[in-house]
Amino acid sequence: MIDFALDFSFACFGLGLLFCLYRIVFAPGITDRLLALDTMSINMIALLTLFGMRAGTDVYFEASMLFAMVGFVSTVAFAKFILRGDIIE
Amino acid sequence: MIDLSFLANTAHSAAAHSSEVLSLGERFPAIGSLAEISVSLLLILGGVFGIVGNYGLLKLPDSMTRLHAPTMTTTLGVGLTLIASLVFFWIIDGRFTWHELIISIFLFFTAPITGHFIAKANMQLTWSQKSIPRPGSDSDWATFGDSAARSLMDDGADDRFG
Numbered sequence: 257m258i259d260f261a262l263d264f265s266f267a268c269f270g271l272g273l274l275f276c277l278y279r280i281v282f283a284p285g286i287t288d289r290l291l292a293l294d295t296m297s298i299n300m301i302a303l304l305t306l307f308g309m310r311a312g313t314d315v316y317f318e319a320s321m322l323f324a325m326v327g328f329v330s331t332v333a334f335a336k337f338i339l340r341g342d343i344i345e
Numbered sequence: 346m347i348d349l350s351f352l353a354n355t356a357h358s359a360a361a362h363s364s365e366v367l368s369l370g371e372r373f374p375a376i377g378s379l380a381e382i383s384v385s386l387l388l389i390l391g392g393v394f395g396i397v398g399n400y401g402l403l404k405l406p407d408s409m410t411r412l413h414a415p416t417m418t419t420t421l422g423v424g425l426t427l428i429a430s431l432v433f434f435w436i437i438d439g440r441f442t443w444h445e446l447i448i449s450i451f452l453f454f455t456a457p458i459t460g461h462f463i464a465k466a467n468m469q470l471t472w473s474q475k476s477i478p479r480p481g482s483d484s485d486w487a488t489f490g491d492s493a494a495r496s497l498m499d500d501g502a503d504d505r506f507g
Binding site for chain 1: 381382384385386388389391392393395396398399400402403408411412415418419422423426427429430433434437438440442444445447448451452455458459462463465466467469470471
């Protein structure tokens with residue numbers, strides 16, 4: 257039963273990743289691209305967690321923790337660059 | 346010479362110990378099947394919330410309204426998936442990990458900051474300074490005011506080549 261639920265959840269988050277990719281390619285503005293990139297990193301966190309459940313190891317939590325941190329820092333740095341033209345002032 | 350053999354002994358005994366201990370779901374089959382049902386339910390709910398949030402990124406008309414949609418993916422979709430993983434590793438797989446709680450707390454803290462920054466950037470790029478209400482008599486919004494005009498570290502190098 258967990259295998260079917262895992263498959264369903266994999267499909268949902270994978271399709272969500274494709275939606276984000278569509279929004280990155282066909283976006284009206286740069287902030288939409290930034291939001292779609294941030295959502296992509298969040299989908300990757302969910303996918304890595306699901307992959308760790310399927311593999312039965314907790315090694316992938318470090319990877320998803322790194323994705324959370326790097327995704328947050330890169331999104332904030334990109335938004336700061338859009339705002340001020342400079343990241344560290 | 347420091348005797349480090351006690352480390353090896355404890356590590357060895359811990360490994361032997363953990364291989365003998367059954368998980369909670371293996372000791373009590375009722376709890377195991379209940380955990381299996383709840384993990385599947387949490388996974389399916391998390392997937393549905395994730396796909397709805399990501400579809401909102403395509404569906405919503407405005408870039409300010411599009412900020413709302415992935416919030417659901419962050420909090421409910423990933424949160425329910427992490428709770429499912431916590432229950433799965435604790436009850437079915439037989440070891441308790443704190444990683445999921447750390448990741449979800451980190452996401453709960455950082456999602457509003459990210460949303461705030463993206464909204465601020467969006468405001469500065471698309472909204473006109475004249476069309477929004479004034480914050481006070483002698484001040485301006487942070488994205489348009491004096492603090493945004495010039496950085497202390499900027500020595501004008503960009504203007505020299507402009």
